[in-house]
Amino acid sequence: MSWNQHHSASEKLAAQAASAATRGDISQSLELYKKAGAEEVAALNDVPGTKQRTRGITAVSAVALWYKGLEFAAAEQLAYKCLADGGLPAFARDQIRNLLSMVWTRSAADKAGLRFVPGDVLVSVKGGQVIHGGAPLELIVQKVEGIRSVLFRTIEMLLHRPFRSRGGPPADLQAMFRPWLFQAPPGSYQFAVRMQEPEQLPLWDLDRPKIELVTATFFEVLRATVSEPQSQLPVIVPDIQYRNAFLNLSRTLAPTGKTFDRLEISAASSPAEPVVTLLAETRQELNAALRNLRPANLLAQPEEVLTIRGVLRALHLDQDWLELAPDDPELGHIRIDDAGEALDDVVGPMVNRKVLVSTLRRGSKYLYRDIELDE
Numbered sequence: 001m002s003w004n005q006h007h008s009a010s011e012k013l014a015a016q017a018a019s020a021a022t023r024g025d026i027s028q029s030l031e032l033y034k035k036a037g038a039e040e041v042a043a044l045n046d047v048p049g050t051k052q053r054t055r056g057i058t059a060v061s062a063v064a065l066w067y068k069g070l071e072f073a074a075a076e077q078l079a080y081k082c083l084a085d086g087g088l089p090a091f092a093r094d095q096i097r098n099l100l101s102m103v104w105t106r107s108a109a110d111k112a113g114l115r116f117v118p119g120d121v122l123v124s125v126k127g128g129q130v131i132h133g134g135a136p137l138e139l140i141v142q143k144v145e146g147i148r149s150v151l152f153r154t155i156e157m158l159l160h161r162p163f164r165s166r167g168g169p170p171a172d173l174q175a176m177f178r179p180w181l182f183q184a185p186p187g188s189y190q191f192a193v194r195m196q197e198p199e200q201l202p203l204w205d206l207d208r209p210k211i212e213l214v215t216a217t218f219f220e221v222l223r224a225t226v227s228e229p230q231s232q233l234p235v236i237v238p239d240i241q242y243r244n245a246f247l248n249l250s251r252t253l254a255p256t257g258k259t260f261d262r263l264e265i266s267a268a269s270s271p272a273e274p275v276v277t278l279l280a281e282t283r284q285e286l287n288a289a290l291r292n293l294r295p296a297n298l299l300a301q302p303e304e305v306l307t308i309r310g311v312l313r314a315l316h317l318d319q320d321w322l323e324l325a326p327d328d329p330e331l332g333h334i335r336i337d338d339a340g341e342a343l344d345d346v347v348g349p350m351v352n353r354k355v356l357v358s359t360l361r362r363g364s365k366y367l368y369r370d371i372e373l374d375e
Contacts, residue, residue, distance in 0.1 A: 010043060020032060037065035049087065076103050079096050082096055101183070102268050117197045118212055123147060124189070125139065126260065128257070142349060147193050152345075163239065221237060221246055251286040254286065255279065255280050261279070262277065263277075290370065304360055307356055308357050312351050321335055323336070336359055337368065355372065
C-alpha cells in the first residue's frame with residue numbers, strides 16, 4: 001500500500017474514533033485510535049525522504065494518534081525516533097516535543113489513578129515582555145484564570161445549567177471537575193491545561209457524551225468568538241447571556257500590545273486543528289461584537305460616553321456599583337453605578353488592576369457601560 005492509502009485509512013479510523021468518543025463509547029474509541037495510529041506509522045514509513053513537509057505532518061499525526069489511543073510507550077518511542085531525524089521540519093519538531101510532554105504527564109497521571117477529560121489546551125504567550133521560557137507572573141496567573149473561566153462556562157453550557165451572573169462555578173461542578181496546570185516545552189512562554197473528569201462517574205453517566213465534548217466545545221466556542229463573533233458564534237452559542245460571557249472572557253485573554261503581543265490557544269493532541277490566535281486587534285473586534293449585544297436603550301451617543309483609566313479598587317455587584325481610583329488624582333475615587341450587568345468571573349479578577357471603564361455621565365453620577373483590562 002502507498003502513503004496515500006495508509007493515510008486515508010488512518011483518517012477514516014480517526015474520524016470513527018472521534019464519533020465513538022462523542023457517543024460515550026470510550027473503549028471503542030481507543031481501539032480505533034490505535035488502529036489509526038498503526039496506519040499512520042505505516043504511511044510515515046512510505047514517505048520519500050525528499051518530501052520533508054509531508055514527512056513532518058505524518059510524523060506529528062502518528063504520535064498524536066498513539067497518544068489518543070493511550071499507547072504511551074509507542075508514542076514516546078516514535079517521538080524519540082522522529083526527533084532524531086535531522087531532516088524533520090522545525091514545525092514538526094516543535095509539535096512532537098509538545099506531544100511528548102503530554103505523553104509524560106498523561107502517563108504519570110494514569111499511574112496516579114487520575115483521569116482527564118479528552119483533549120489538551122496548550123496556551124502560548126508571545127512578544128513584548130515575554131521571553132523564551134519566562135513571563136511576568138501576574139500576566140500568566142491572569143491568563144490561567146481566564147482559561148479556567150472559559151472552561152467552566154463551557155461545562156455549564158453543555159450541561160444546560162442556568163446562566164450564572166453572580167459568583168463562581170457551581171459547587172458541584174468545582175468538586176467534580178478540577179483544572180490542572182501542566183508544564184509545556186518552552187516556546188516563548190507556554191503552559192497546558194487539562195480538566196480532571198468527575199470521580200463519581202455513576203452520577204454523571206447520563207452526561208458522559210457531553211463530558212467527552214468539553215475540550216472540543218471549548219475550542220469550537222473560542223474559534224467562533226475570535227474569528228466570527230457576529231456570524232458563527234450565535235450558531236454555536238444561541239443563548240445571548242452565554243454569548244456575552246464568552247465574548248467578555250475572550251477579550252480579557254487578548255493582549256493590549258503593552259505587556260505581550262500575541263496569545264495562541266491550540267489542541268496539543270490535535271496539531272492539525274486551527275490555532276486560536278488573539279492579537280491586540282482582536283480586542284477591537286470583540287468590542288464591536290459586545291456593543292451589538294447591548295440593548296438599544298443602553299447605546300449612548302458617542303459624545304455622551306466617557307472612558308476613565310484607573311485602578312479598580314472595589315465592587316459590589318449585588319448593590320450595582322464599582323469603585324475606581326482614576327489615574328488623575330484630582331478626580332479622587334469614583335463610584336460607578338448601574339454595574340449589575342457585569343459578570344463576576346470577568347470583573348472579579350480585575351480588582352486592584354489597571355482598567356478602562358466606559359461610563360455614561362449624568363450630572364454627578366457615572367453609569368457603567370463596559371470594563372476591560374488596561375495592561
